[in-house]
Amino acid sequence: MNALIFDGSKENNEILRCAHDVLRDKLQQAGYKVNSFVLRDIKIAPCRGCFDCWLKTPGICVINDSGRDTTSAAMRSNVWVFLTSVTFGGYSSELKKAVDRLLPIFVPVFTKVNGEVHHKLRYKDYPRFIGIGLLESGLKDYIDIFDNLIKRNAINFRSSKYFSEILLSKCTTYDIRKRVKEILLSVGIT
Amino acid sequence: MNSDKKAFLLVGSLRGSKSTSAFIGEYLLDLLVHKGFRSEKMYINDTIAADDKSNKFMIILNNADVVIFSTPLYIDCEPYLIIKIMEGIVEARRNKEGIKKQRFIVISNGGYPETQHNNTVLPIYRNFALESGFEWSGGLAFGMGAAFSVPLVRKISFMMRNIKKSLSIVATSILHDKPIPKNAVELMGKPLVPIWAYSAIARGIARFFSITNGAGNIYNMPIKVGEDE
Numbered sequence: 492m493n494a495l496i497f498d499g500s501k502e503n504n505e506i507l508r509c510a511h512d513v514l515r516d517k518l519q520q521a522g523y524k525v526n527s528f529v530l531r532d533i534k535i536a537p538c539r540g541c542f543d544c545w546l547k548t549p550g551i552c553v554i555n556d557s558g559r560d561t562t563s564a565a566m567r568s569n570v571w572v573f574l575t576s577v578t579f580g581g582y583s584s585e586l587k588k589a590v591d592r593l594l595p596i597f598v599p600v601f602t603k604v605n606g607e608v609h610h611k612l613r614y615k616d617y618p619r620f621i622g623i624g625l626l627e628s629g630l631k632d633y634i635d636i637f638d639n640l641i642k643r644n645a646i647n648f649r650s651s652k653y654f655s656e657i658l659l660s661k662c663t664t665y666d667i668r669k670r671v672k673e674i675l676l677s678v679g680i681t
Numbered sequence: 682m683n684s685d686k687k688a689f690l691l692v693g694s695l696r697g698s699k700s701t702s703a704f705i706g707e708y709l710l711d712l713l714v715h716k717g718f719r720s721e722k723m724y725i726n727d728t729i730a731a732d733d734k735s736n737k738f739m740i741i742l743n744n745a746d747v748v749i750f751s752t753p754l755y756i757d758c759e760p761y762l763i764i765k766i767m768e769g770i771v772e773a774r775r776n777k778e779g780i781k782k783q784r785f786i787v788i789s790n791g792g793y794p795e796t797q798h799n800n801t802v803l804p805i806y807r808n809f810a811l812e813s814g815f816e817w818s819g820g821l822a823f824g825m826g827a828a829f830s831v832p833l834v835r836k837i838s839f840m841m842r843n844i845k846k847s848l849s850i851v852a853t854s855i856l857h858d859k860p861i862p863k864n865a866v867e868l869m870g871k872p873l874v875p876i877w878a879y880s881a882i883a884r885g886i887a888r889f890f891s892i893t894n895g896a897g898n899i900y901n902m903p904i905k906v907g908e909d910e
Binding site: 501537538539540541545546547548549550551562563566567578579580581582583584587588590591593594598599600601607608609613614615616632633636639640643644647 | 694695696700753755756757758759760761762764765767768793794795797798800801802804805806808809812876880883884887890891894896897898899900901902903904905906
């Protein structure tokens with residue numbers, strides 16, 4: 492079993508680094524081989540919105556860079572974890588540069604999911620999905636937006652289970668360890 | 682006449698002048714010019730690709746009275762480069778004194794037919810506006826954004842009617858220094874065509890381009906899911 496961590500932290504943030512390390516350890520203990528990407532250290536070109544991954548080279552981005560590797564690693568994984576500083580309520584730019592390049596995992600044909608149009612999936616199985624955001628203070632509006640974004644992404648990814656979590660900047664290593672264990676349990680990982 | 686008022690449009694699509702974001706944003710900008718505004722426009726490519734030692738982007742942004750972002754929706758929220766630009770703007774304007782009153786408007790377009798897919802991203806833009814010291818004037822959103830990739834669609838009055846009405850209302854509200862009214866938001870969000878028609882056309886176009894591009898099977902699965910590399 493494989494797990495993917497997309498670490499979208501902007502700088503060497505203590506809380507997110509701790510969360511990253513704890514997640515990696517706990518996932519390995521649960522029997523997962525962990526592929527983690529500290530995205531600020533990886534050059535990934537922005538998605539051009541060209542649709543070539545649908546209409547010219549189906550399933551493969553025409554930009555031949557690390558964006559192909561992160562997408563490939565994602566689809567070989569049974570669980571995805573997105574780590575990010577909550578930015579205006581959403582993802583950091585570092586995280587989003589990898590997420591945007593996931594577009595090849597869909598096909599350019601629509602289907603209905605709970606009465607709403609979404610893209611059909613290219614592959615049969617899609618991972619469980621965890622989004623963990625760091626916030627300076629518990630602004631309810633930002634928390635609600637982040638929760639909703641994780642939920643909407645989980646619908647698009649057709650994740651069988653998903654979980655959204657906010658870590659506050661004042662939390663301790665003990666808090667992080669405890670929460671990570673609970674988060675993994677909530678998506679069925681023991 | 683408002684020749685002392687400036688409107689600045691940032692087109693957030695890397696497809697540049699051919700994009701839906703450019704088409705709709707420029708339509709609004711032209712309406713403002715007709716109402717006496719001076720205008721500036723930049724494409725996201727110019728902001729990130731330029732060796733901007735002169736800091737041209739921030740100078741234009743800070744001098745505008747109205748700032749308009751016209752951007753695509755990528756996987757439920759803003760594209761990467763738009764987030765990067767927004768992070769940079771907040772950083773540059775943090776604790777900066779003497780920033781004048783500026784209205785901020787966003788127009789978000791998504792590829793899915795339903796406008797509601799933009800519901801998560803609009804509050805993100807609102808928070809950006811507030812964090813960077815802009816006055817949030819509101820956000821417009823619409824689905825079926827890919828339809829405007831077809832030049833013919835842009836010329837069909839019937840399909841453009843609600844968008845044109847909406848942007849006309851928005852331009853007037855900007856002129857009178859007011860936020861975007863609810864009716865403009867509702868008009869913009871109305872579908873161009875029935876959803877079933879859009880879905881069918883999208884499927885046909887996908888088939889057509891995949892054949893003409895020699896793409897083969899659009900359901901191709903190049904990644905061996907479940908296997909290590």
